[in-house]
Structure formats: structure tokens, C-alpha cells
Amino acid sequence: xxxxxxxxxxxxxxxxxxxxxxxxxxxxxxxxxxxxxxxxxxxxxxxxxxxxxxxxxxxxxxxxxxxxxxxxxxxxxxxxxxxxxxxxxxxxxxxxxxxxxxxxxxxxxxxxxxxxxxxxxxxxxxxxxxxxxxxxxxxxxxxxxxxxxxxxxxxxxxxxxxxxxxxxxxxxxxxxxxxxxxxxxxxxxxxxxxxxxxxxxxxxxxxxxxxxxxxxxxxxxxxxxxxxxxxxxxxxxxxxxxxxxxxxxxxxxxxxxxxxxxxxxxxxxxxxxxxxxxxxxxxxxxxxxxxxxxxxxxxxxxxxxxxxxxxxxxxxxxxxxxxxxxxxxxxxxxxxxxxxxxxxxxxxxxxxxxxxxxxxxxxxxxxxxxxxxxxxxxxxxxxxxxxxxxxxxxxxxxxxxxxxxxxxxxxxxxxxxxxxxxxxxxxxxxxxxxxxxxxxxxxxxxxxxxxxxxxxxxxxxxxxxxxxxxxxxxxxxxxxxxxxxxxxxxxxxxxxxxxxxxxxxxxxxxxxxxxxxxxxxxxxxxxxxxxxxxxxxxxxxxxxxxxxxxxxxxxxxxxxxxxxxxxxxxxxxxxxxxxxxxxxxxxxxxxxxxxxxxxxxxxxxxxxxxxxxxxxxxxxxxxxxxxxxxxxxxxxxxxxxxxxxxxxxxxxxxxxxxxxxxxxxxxxxxxxxxxx
Numbered sequence: 001x002x003x004x005x006x007x008x009x010x011x012x013x014x015x016x017x018x019x020x021x022x023x024x025x026x027x028x029x030x031x032x033x034x035x036x037x038x039x040x041x042x043x044x045x046x047x048x049x050x051x052x053x054x055x056x057x058x059x060x061x062x063x064x065x066x067x068x069x070x071x072x073x074x075x076x077x078x079x080x081x082x083x084x085x086x087x088x089x090x091x092x093x094x095x096x097x098x099x100x101x102x103x104x105x106x107x108x109x110x111x112x113x114x115x116x117x118x119x120x121x122x123x124x125x126x127x128x129x130x131x132x133x134x135x136x137x138x139x140x141x142x143x144x145x146x147x148x149x150x151x152x153x154x155x156x157x158x159x160x161x162x163x164x165x166x167x168x169x170x171x172x173x174x175x176x177x178x179x180x181x182x183x184x185x186x187x188x189x190x191x192x193x194x195x196x197x198x199x200x201x202x203x204x205x206x207x208x209x210x211x212x213x214x215x216x217x218x219x220x221x222x223x224x225x226x227x228x229x230x231x232x233x234x235x236x237x238x239x240x241x242x243x244x245x246x247x248x249x250x251x252x253x254x255x256x257x258x259x260x261x262x263x264x265x266x267x268x269x270x271x272x273x274x275x276x277x278x279x280x281x282x283x284x285x286x287x288x289x290x291x292x293x294x295x296x297x298x299x300x301x302x303x304x305x306x307x308x309x310x311x312x313x314x315x316x317x318x319x320x321x322x323x324x325x326x327x328x329x330x331x332x333x334x335x336x337x338x339x340x341x342x343x344x345x346x347x348x349x350x351x352x353x354x355x356x357x358x359x360x361x362x363x364x365x366x367x368x369x370x371x372x373x374x375x376x377x378x379x380x381x382x383x384x385x386x387x388x389x390x391x392x393x394x395x396x397x398x399x400x401x402x403x404x405x406x407x408x409x410x411x412x413x414x415x416x417x418x419x420x421x422x423x424x425x426x427x428x429x430x431x432x433x434x435x436x437x438x439x440x441x442x443x444x445x446x447x448x449x450x451x452x453x454x455x456x457x458x459x460x461x462x463x464x465x466x467x468x469x470x471x472x473x474x475x476x477x478x479x480x481x482x483x484x485x486x487x488x489x490x491x492x493x494x495x496x497x498x499x500x501x502x503x504x505x506x507x508x509x510x511x512x513x514x515x516x517x518x519x520x521x522x523x524x525x526x527x528x529x530x531x532x533x534x535x536x537x538x539x540x541x542x543x544x545x546x547x548x549x550x551x552x553x554x555x556x557x558x559x560x561x562x563x564x565x566x567x568x569x570x571x572x573x574x575x576x577x578x579x580x581x582x583x584x585x586x587x588x589x590x591x592x593x594x595x596x597x598x599x600x601x602x603x604x605x606x607x608x609x610x611x612x613x614x615x616x617x618x619x620x621x622x623x624x625x626x627x628x629x630x631x632x633x634x635x636x637x638x639x640x641x642x643x644x645x646x647x648x649x650x651x652x653x654x655x656x657x658x659x660x661x662x663x664x665x666x667x668x669x670x671x672x673x674x675x676x
Contacts, residue, residue, distance in 0.1 A: 001555070004480075005298065009328075011196065015030050017412070018356065021514055024160075029052055030063075030125055030126060030647045031125070031126055032123055032124060032125040032126075032130075033123070034453075034455060035437075035451070035453040035455065037437075037438070038386045038438060043531060043585070054389065054521040055543060056070075056132075057128070058070040058126060058128045059068075060128065061125065063123065063125070063130075065397065066532055068130050070129070070131075071091060071102075071122075071129050071130070071131045071396050072128070072129070074190075075106055078594075081084075081158030083280070086504075088284070089103060089104040089105075090102065090103045091103075091104070091122060091131075092130050092623075094357060094580065097521060099400040100603060101129065101307075102122040102129075102488065103121075104119050104121070104122050104123065104124055104129070105121050105122070105632060106122070107121045107122065107278040107432040109122075109619050114322055115291070115385070126661075130268060130665055132166050134555070136379050140675070150242020154217065154458075155508060163498055164517070170283075173229075175212045175446070177201060177202065177222060177223075177244070177275070178198060178199050178200070178222065178223040178225055178257070179196060179197070179198050179201045179219060179222055179223070179224045179225065179226050179254055180197050180198060180199050180225055180226070181196075181197045182194060182195065182196050182197070182226060182230060182241060182256075182660055183195040184230075184232075184233050184235065184238075185199065185233075185360040186234065187234050188235060188236055188354060188355060188356075189354035189355045190326050191280075192207060192235055192238075192280070192281040192283075192355075193278055193280045193281070194235075194238065194241075194258065194278070194279045194280045194281065195276050195277070195279075196217070196219075196256060196276065196277040196278075196279075197275065197276055197277070198219075198222065198275050198276070198411070199262075200274065200275065200406070201221060201274035202219055202270070202275065202277065203221070203274065204219065204220040204221065204275050205217055205218060205219045205270075206218045206220070206279065206444075207268060211464070212262065212263035213259065213260045213261070213262060213263070214258065214259060214260060215257070215258040215260065215266065215268075215279060215404045216255060216256075216257050216258075216262040217256045217268070217277065218253045218254070218255050218260075219253055219254045219255075219256070220251055220252075220253040220676060221251075221252065221253070222244075222253065222254045222455075223254065224243055224254040225247060225249070225508075226254075226256070227243070227244045228242065228243055228244065229242050230242075234636060235259055235326075236261060236324075236326030236327065236355070236356055237260055237262060237309055237326045237327055238257045238258050238261075238279050239260065239261055240257070240258075240259045241256065241257065242256075242257045242259070243255065243257070244396070245258050245357045254505065258279065261309055261311055261326060261509070262307075262308065262310055262311060262373075263279050263280045263307045263308070263309050263373060264306075264307050264308075264309035264311035264327065265281070265283075265284070265306040265307045266279055266280060266281045266282065266327075267279070267280050267282070275609035280423055281307050281327055282327075283306075283328065283329060283355070284304045284306040284307065284308060284309075284325065284327065284328045284329075285304055285328070285329050285330070285331060286303070286306055286325065286328060286329070286330045286331065286332055286357060287300060287303060287304060287305065287306045287307045287332070287348075288302075288304075288330045288332075289301065289302050289303065289332055289336060290494070291336065291337060291338055291340060291341055291344070291347070292340055292341075292344050293340055293341050294381060296384070297381045297383040298338075298341040298342055298343045298344050298382040298383070299345075299380070299381050299383065300336075300361070300379070300380040300382075301342070301377050301378070301379050301380075302323070302339075302359070302377065302378040302379075302380070303366070303376065303377050304328070304376055304377075304378070305374065306376060307376070307378065308325050308373055309325070309326055309327070310323055310324060310325045310327070310371070310373070310378055311323075312324075312369065312371050313325045313382065314363075314369065315440065316392075316441075316442065316444070317394050317395070317445075318362060318392060318484070319362070319363050319364065319365055319367070320360055320361060320362055321360075321361045321363055321369055321380070321382065322358060322359070322361075323358065323359040323360075323361075323371075323378070323380065324356060324357075324358050325356065325357045325358075325359075325378075326355065326356050327357075328355065328356065328357040328358075329351070329357065329402035330349055330357045331541055332349050334348055334349050334350075335347070335348055335349075336348060336349065336359070336361075338361070341382075343363055343364045343367045343382045343383070343384065344361050344362070344364075344382055344539070344648075345362040345363060345364065346361070346362040346364050347359065347361045347362070347444050348360050350400050351437035353509065357544060358406070359494075361380075361382070363382055364389060365391055366380050366384060366385050366387050366391075366440070367383065367385060367616060368382075368383060368384075368385050368392070369381060369382045369385055370498075371382075376463070383472045385436070385438050385440070386433065386436045386437050386438040387436040387437070387440055387452055388434075388435060388436045389401065389434055389435055389436075390435055390440070390449070392440060392444075394444040394447075395440065395443075395447050397444070397447065397469075397480065397483070397484040398481050398483050398484065399440075399450060399461065399481070399482040399484075400476075400479040400480070400481055400482075400521070401434075401435060401479060401480040401482070402434075402478065402479060403475075403478050403479060403480060404431075404434040404435075405429075405431065407427055407429070407431070407473075407475075407480055408429075408514075408517075408539075409473045409475055409480065411428040411430065411495075412425060412426065412427060412473045413425075413428070413458075414426075414471055418465070418468045418469075419539065419541065419542055419543075420629075421464060421465055422462050422463060422464050422465060423463045423465060423469060423471055424460050424461070424462050424463075425460070425461045425462075425463070425471055425482055426458050426459070426460040426461075427458060427459045427460075427461075427542060428458065429455070429458060429670070430454055430457050430458065430459060431459040432454040432459060435459065436451055436452065437452050437453055437454060438452060439451050440450075444466070445466060445467070446465065446466055446467050446468065446469060447463050447464065447465060447484055448465070448466055449464045450462065450463050451464070452465070461482060463484065463565055466488075466554070467555075467558055467559065468503070468538055468558070468559045469484045469485060469486065469487065470484075470485045470486070470487045470489070470490040471483065471484060471485065471561075472485060472490070479497065481664070486558075486559055487538070487559045488559065488560075489559065489675070490536075491536035492534065492669045493534060493535045493536065493561055493675060494535075494536045494538070494559060494561045494562075494672075495530070495535050495536065495560060495561065495562055495563070495564065496535050496538050496539075496540065496552075496555060496556040496559070496560035496563040496564075497523050497526060497527060497537055497539050497540070497563075497564055497566075498517075498523070498539070498540040498552055498564065498566065498625070499519040499520040499522070499523035499524075499539065499540065499541055499542075499561060499566055500515065500516070500517075500519045500566055500567040500568075500635075501515055501516040501519060501530050501567075502516045502520065502541050502543075502544055502545055502546045502547070503516075503544055503545045503546030503631065503662050505546050505559065506547050507519070507567070508568060508570035508641055508642070509570075509641065510570060510641040510642040510647060511553065511641060511642070511644065511647035511648075513641055513647065513649075513650070514649060515568040515641060516544065517544075517564045518565060518568050518641070518650060518656075519568060520541065520542070520543075520544070520660055521565050521656055522566050522638065522656055523524060523539060523661055523665075524539075524542065524543065524661075524663050525656060525657060526566070526660045526663050526667075528660070529660050529661055529664035530664050530667065535666055535667065535668070535671060536650075538555075538559065538560065540552045540555065548623045549624045549628075550624060550628055552625055553624065553625050553627075553628035553629045553633075554628065555632050556629050556633060557628075557629060557630050557631060559633055560669075560676065561631060561675040561676065562593065562631055562632040562633065562670065562671070563629055563631060563632070563634075563670070564598070564602065564634055564636065564663065564667060565625060565631075565633070565634070565635045566636055566638065566663070567636065567637050567638070568637065568638055568640075568641045568650070568661050569634050569637040569638070569639065569640045569641065569642075570640060570641055570642045571640055571642055572642070572646070573643060574643070575611075575640050575642070575643060576612060576613050576639065576640050576643040576645060577605065577613025577615045577640070577646070578601050578603065578610070578614065578615060578617055578636070578637065578639065579603070579612070579615035579618055579638070580599040580603040580604045580606070580615070580617050580618070580634055580635065580636050580637070581599065581618050581619075581620045581623065581626065581634065581637065582595040582598065582617065582618075582620070582626065582633070582634050582635075583595060583619065583620060583621060583623070583626035583629075583633070583634040584596065584617060584619065585629070585630055585632075587630055591674060592673060592674040592675060592676065593632045593670060593671075593673035593674065593675055594632055595626070595629075595632045595633050595634055596619075597670070597673065598632045598633070598670050599617045599634040599635075600617050600671045601666050601669050602634055602636050602666040602667070602670070603616065603636075603666075604606045604665060604666070605615050605662050605663065605665045605666030605669065606638070606659070606662045606663065606666065608662070608663060609658060609659075609661060609662025610655075610658055610659060610662055615637075620635075623635065632670075632675075636663060637644045638650065638659055
């Protein structure tokens with residue numbers, strides 16, 4: 001199958017991340033996932049067999065850090081055929097007898113019936129099927145040639161793999177030695193050199209270009225005693241080193257991959273006895289900087305003597321953009337002149353961190369940035385987001401909206417999708433002209449970001465949560481306040497209801513049943529029984545997924561007054577009945593409900609409500625979910641799945657209802673005790 005031509009093309013685009021795009025500026029509105037998104041990025045030129053590929057009605061775009069490619073044009077350019085199955089929402093890419101199938105919004109694809117997984121699904125963007133390319137290219141380990149000064153990806157459509165700087169073997173010479181070690185710098189402030197050592201001459205090695213953030217060296221014929229991964233590198237440039245043994249057309253080789261923080265200039269040399277390969281990173285000197293405002297952007301150009309390998313990040317409270325350049329020195333003044341800029345309030349150069357230079361820019365709220373490196377310049381652009389008239393207080397966890405048009409706070413709609421990690425607050429009307437659209441990056445402990453969109457005449461604020469939260473909207477002075485609260489601030493009684501196991505963890509099994517399915521069914525029935533009880537119920541799962549037990553316990557500690565976990569027991573065939581488990585906590589108090597009391601109440605309610613054999617309440621000190629909780633917590637082991645009689649009962653929906661009612665009654669009895 002001649003997929004190399006297609007996938008080399010996709011690799012070329014996939015190598016280029018959201019912050020390294022060059023050429024002409026592309027500005028457009030993208031519609032996907034039911035929302036509009038403002039898009040601005042610069043194109044990269046691609047040559048196939050020396051000819052430039054020109055995008056037609058839809059260019060490649062970068063979504064969530066992944067390059068998405070219009071599949072139909074690529075197929076037409078390369079002689080492939082693309083068909084769309086509307087009913088199944090699937091894309092078929094065909095060439096001859098070979099077929100690759102992608103499903104929209106699914107990370108699973110199939111090549112000639114063989115399943116593969118991508119880290120980003122195919123997506124419909126502006127009514128075009130856009131294909132994620134990075135995952136495909138990485139999986140196939142393809143190689144291309146990269147013209148850095150001109151920012152051109154050159155691709156050969158044949159079967160020849162293009163290598164960068166190949167080292168041809170000397171006549172009759174092969175690598176017979178073993179790679180024995182990698183010498184790293186003594187500390188981060190030391191010279192940044194890395195030496196690969198062998199016990200014999202390395203006669204043939206090749207340096208393969210993958211992207212600017214990797215150095216890949218292949219040692220043909222070499223064995224390896226190196227660890228598969230080295231994370232302690234004493235370097236801000238090399239973030240990790242990986243090794244593995246491969247075969248290619250009958251040739252075995254050891255691959256050593258250096259993962260880089262960004263693009264840096266380096267030199268690869270071999271010792272005279274060919275037993276050592278040294279990678280030396282040159283130190284860059286920052287020697288000039290300019291700052292101008294143009295076309296509604298603040299543009300800061302940092303000049304130096306080599307590649308920067310910079311990382312750029314935004315912090316909040318107060319809002320700053322931090323540029324970090326490893327293995328660098330500065331000839332600049334400490335203070336950066338920002339008088340001509342509109343969105344940057346101040347700037348400074350910090351050289352106190354050894355070989356690392358940091359540039360810190362204080363910026364206005366509701367700005368975003370992009371950066372790129374070209375011709376020994378790092379170009380940072382700061383510009384306003386499509387959001388406006390709002391600010392987020394991370395200390396108080398409040399989103400303030402400037403009062404523009406009147407909002408009827410009593411008609412605000414709340415939708416809690418806590419198991420999916422978000423909460424929607426929808427205003428009764430179209431407020432896009434007041435507040436814009438886009439994503440507000442909060443990066444707080446409670447809220448990660450806020451997506452603002454308008455659809456169907458109503459504006460929605462979607463809060464991506466790091467913790468389950470409750471929300472209130474009030475009018476306060478010149479603002480409307482959307483307050484993000486701990487559920488215990490809003491509700492008098494909060495229960496975390498846990499369906500044990502799930503997903504990859506089936507729990508125990510017997511008599512044709514699995515524990516994870518039964519616990520979920522019972523937990524869902526308990527939740528229904530508690531509706532209208534005055535108890536706010538959150539669940540750890542409502543589908544066949546596996547939350548880590550430590551996460552379940554931490555969630556209970558964060559937002560709940562008590563936790564009840566549903567499980568099914570197993571043991572000898574004669575063992576039957578119900579038991580409840582608890583652990584003593586250091587913060588137990590006679591003035592409020594304890595875990596032991598909770599277990600006793602639940603056990604009594606189960607026995608009276610179901611007539612099961614009473615196996616009693618048991619102290620368990622070996623269960624993570626009980627050990628990690630600090631709120632009253634208990635596990636109810638409902639029946640024994642390995643007992644024929646118990647299994648017959650628990651398989652009956654009517655009996656499941658009986659169990660759910662008994663546990664719900666016990667919970668309502670338990671919350672009569674003081675909880676806080």
C-alpha cells in the first residue's frame with residue numbers, strides 16, 4: 001500500500017505545533033463541536049517532489065495543539081479516494097484494495113480491519129472532515145527533510161526515507177560494540193554536552209530528523225545495555241533520553257532519542273577511536289530586543305546568536321507571560337522598555353538562574369499570545385482575546401461580568417456535568433456582543449478554564465472544573481458575579497455515592513455476573529431513591545469507567561459530608577449475606593457522625609430491609625478508599641456473588657430495588673446526626 005506519500009504529507013503538517021507556524025497569516029472563523037472559534041495562525045509551506053502543495057477551500061488548522069488536515073484535498077492530490085458514510089459518520093480513505101476507516105469524534109480507526117488508536121479524533125470543521133495527523137505520523141516513525149531558514153518541509157513521494165546527515169559506514173566496518181552509558185552534564189549550569197559511550201567502535205550511525213524537539217541517533221549493529229529511559233539529565237535543554245532496539249529491512253539498530261525543550265543549535269561529533277558520540281549544545285547570547293505595537297498586536301522581537309529553544313507560559317494573579325531560554329546569557333538591560341505597547345504593562349530580564357534567562361512581561365487581562373522562532377529571532381505577539389468585559393478572581397473563585405445589558409439572574413439555567421468535568425451556566429439571552437466568545441484560561445485550583453459561546457440565542461459559560469462545584473449568579477454593584485462554590489457552602493447535606501470498581505477493574509465475578517455492573521446498577525437506583533430527600537448526591541461514576549480509588553477518596557474529602565461505597569462480596573460458595581466495613585479516622589468526634597456509626601446504620605437498614613444474613617460491621621484497616629477519607633465513609637458489601645442463592649437474588653431487578661431502598665433509608669437515617 002502506497003500510504004507513505006499520504007502520511008509523509010500528514011507528518012509534515014503534524015510536526016508543526018500551534019506555536020511554530022510560519023509564512024502567510026491565516027485568519028478565519030472555525031465552527032466545530034457546536035461552537036464558533038476565532039482562529040489566527042501562519043501557514044507552513046510544503047513541497048512534494050519539489051512542488052508546493054496549495055490548500056484549496058480549507059487549510060490545515062491547529063486545534064488543541066494538533067494539526068488537522070482536510071482529508072479530501074490530500075486524497076485528490078495524491079491519487080487516493082475519500083468516501084463519507086453519513087449514517088455511520090465514518091470516513092473511508094481508499095487506494096487500490098487498501099482501506100483506512102476513521103469515525104468522526106472517535107479516537108479509534110481501522111487499517112484493513114486492524115484497529116489503531118489516535119490521541120485526537122477526526123473532527124468536522126466548517127463542514128469539512130479534518131484528520132489529526134500527528135498521531136498517525138508518530139506511529140509510523142516516518143522521516144522528512146526540514147529546511148529551517150526557509151521553513152519548508154520537503155517530501156519525497158517514493159519509498160526512499162530521507163535522512164539528515166547520514167554517516168556512511170567505512171568499508172567493511174560494522175558496529176560490533178555495545179552502548180554502555182550516556183554521560184550527562186554534571187549540573188544544569190555546566191556545559192551542556194552529552195556523550196554516548198560504547199565498548200567498541202561505532203562504525204555506522206545515522207542522525208534522523210523527526211522535529212525540532214528531538215535528536216534521534218540510530219546505531220546500526222549495536223547492542224545496548226542502556227536503560228530504556230533517563231529522566232535525570234541535569235539539563236534544561238534535554239528533558240529526557242529514551243533508548244530502544246529496532247529492526248529495519250533486516251538491519252538491527254539501537255535508537256537513542258533526546259527529547260528537547262525546544263529547538264537548540266547543537267553539534268554531533270565522534271571520537272577518534274569511534275567509541276564515543278558527543279552532542280554539544282551551543283550557548284545562545286541574547287543581544288537585542290525591540291517592542292512595537294502594530295495591527296492591534298504588541299510584537300516583541302528578541303534577537304540572539306543562535307537558536308533559543310524557549311518555552312513560553314502565561315501565569316495569572318497577576319497576569320504575566322514568562323519566556324524561559326535555557327543555556328543562554330544576556331547582554332540586555334534588566335528593564336525592557338514597553339512604552340509603545342498597548343497590552344504589555346512592563347517587562348524585565350532575569351539572569352539570576354544560572355544558564356537560564358527569563359523574560360517576564362506583565363500583561364493586561366484577556367490577552368493571548370503566540371510565538372515563533374525564525375532567523376535567530378524569537379518573535380512574541382500579544383493580542384486581545386475575543387472575550388471582553390470580564391475578569392476572574394482566583395482567590396475568591398468568582399467570574400465578574402461588567403454590567404452591560406440587563407441579565408435576569410432568576411432565569412439563569414444551570415447544568416451540572418460534574419462527571420465530565422464541567423458545569424454550564426447559561427444566560428437567558430444573547431450576550432455575545434457584551435462578552436464575546438472564546439476560552440478564558442484561569443488555570444486555578446478549582447477552575448481550569450471558562451469557555452464562552454452563544455448558541456440558540458443564549459450565551460453559555462462552561463466552567464472546566466478541577467473540583468466538583470456549585471454555582472450562583474447574583475448582581476453586585478456594577479457587575480454580575482458567577483460564584484464558584486464548594487457544594488457544602490450551598491447544600492446542607494452532601495453525599496458522595498460510589499459504585500465500586502468499573503472500567504478496567506471488573507471487581508469480583510461469579511454465576512455469570514460481574515461486580516462492577518451490579519454496583520453501578522444499585523448506586524443508580526439509590527440515587528433515584530434519594531431524589532427529593534434534601535440530600536445532594538454526587539456519584540463517582542455513572543458509566544463503565546474506573547476512577548482511581550485515591551481520586552474517589554479525595555473527592556469525598558473535598559466536597560462531601562459522607563461517602564457510601566457499594567460493593568459485592570465473594571468467598572466460599574456457602575458464604576452469604578451482607579456486611580458493612582469502616583475505618584477509624586483521627587478526626588472522629590463524638591459530636592458528629594463517625595464512619596463506624598454510618599456502617600452500623602447502613603448494616604441495620606440492609607438487614608431489616610432485605611432479610612439478608614447479618615454478617616455484621618467490620619473494621620478494615622487495609623482498604624485505600626477507607627484509609628484515605630477524612631469524612632464518614634462506609635462500604636456496603638451487599639451479597640456474595642459466589643453464593644448461588646445470593647446471586648439469584650441480586651440478579652433480580654425487584655431485589656435490586658429492595659437493596660437500593662434499604663441503603664437509601666440508612667443514608668437518610670445517618671444524616672440526622674450532625675455532619676459538620
